[in-house]
Amino acid sequence: MEKIIPLYKCNYTLNKALLDSLCLISYKCGKLASINFTYPKAKLEAEETYYLLLLANKKISKSNLRALERGEKVNNPIEGNSIYALLSHINNFDATTNNGKKHFEDTYFVNKIPYRTNKKIDDFEFELPPASKINPLLNKLYKFFEKNEGISSNLIFAALSIFEIISIAPYKKDNIVLGYFYSRYFLKESCNILKHIPLAKYLYKSKENMNLALLKSVSEGDCVHFFLYFCDLINNCLDELAKSGSKNPSSLSPKVLKMIEKMEKGKFYSSSELLELMNLKSRLGLHKNYIKPALEANLLLMSNPLSPTDRTQRYARKQK
Structure with a gap:
């Protein structure tokens, strides 16, 4: 019987299907960049916090998400504050050295860091390396990134990051969250459009496909299936x-800038209050000509970013 290779020992190869998929990503990024599209930052950070917590088997209420978006702290779950802080300063994260991992640990883990000491962790069926090999394997990964910078695609690095962090599993739990931030770093380095994608949302919604890809990778000793x-x-x-x-x-049109200038800092306004503030009568005109452009320019916060069409939606001037 052929011996199964552990995930962390898998090779990786390139094939036509992978190259075609990488080309399709490049095409879509180029198309979106040419028409200057982006995903609203406030909505992205709220959504990603929500789904990263789900990936870590934790839940957060929509009211607590709104509180985070307003810059407030929440008590349940406490990790919501940590994830939102990491997302808000994503440009400061570095996945090419151990500094990124240390930054993650200092920010994410509220109490003691749950370093893995055994070869098994809950809800993970694959063989893991001994705890003594975790740091050497991570250092080997950093050296691979350094050696192949400018040679391999950052998209490959983004995929490899999640695969390796899951396979090495430095912690007893929440390895996928660290893998997410490593991957996010390389997506950011790849192109500006990929800074805005709802990655955590799709990682969570495709967990079954991820497990199938891991199974296929370990059965063939090649992580190209995960890629x-x-x-x-x-x-x-x-x-x-x-x-x-x-x-x-x-x-932006002068009227949008005028609305932003008139709004008091730290105060949330309903649509009715904005109509009165701007001396307007048409709610439709307010949303089309004022609110929508301001949201697109990331000048407004929403009280409920996960439900943009909420009838009770309120808007606040974004602090710079």
């Missing part, structure tokens, strides 16, 4: 971006 899964996921993210994203205007 294909990841590229399909990115393509699906880009399709949502095209449908749900917002076109960034090259310049």
Whole structure:
């Protein structure tokens, strides 16, 4: 009987299907970039916090999500504060050295860091390396990134990051969350459009496909199957971006800037209050000509970013 190779010992190869998928991602990114599309930042951070917590088997209420979006702290779950802080400063995260992992640990884990000491963790059926090999394997990964910078695609690095962090499993739990931030770093480095994709949402919704990709990778000793899964996921993210994203205007009209200037800092306004503030009568005109452009330019916060059409939606001037 042929011996099964552990995930962390898998090779990776390139094949035509993977190259085709990478080309499709590049095409979609180029198309979105040419028309200046992006995913609303406030909505993205709220959604990603929600789904990252689900990936970590934790839940957060919509009211607590709104509190995070307003810059407030929440008590349940406490990790919501940590994830939102990491997402808000995603540009400071570095996955190419151990500094990124340390930054994650200092921010995410509220109490003691749950380092893995055994070869088994809950809800993970694959063989893991001994705890003594975790740091050497991570250092080997960083050296691989350094050696192949400018040679391999950052999209490959993004896929490899999640695969390796899951396979090495430095913690007893929540390894997927660390893998997410490593992957997010390389997506950001790949192109500006990929900074805005709802990655956590699709990781959570495709957990079954992820497990199948891991099973196929371990059975054949080649993580190209996981790479294909990841590229399909990115393509699906880009399709949502095209449908749900917002076109960034090259310049804002004076009336939008006037509304922002009139709004008091830290105060949330209903649509009725904004109509009165701007001396307008048409609610439709307010949303089309004022609120929508301001949201697209990331100048407004929503009280409920997960439900943009909420009848009780309120808006606040975004603090710079």
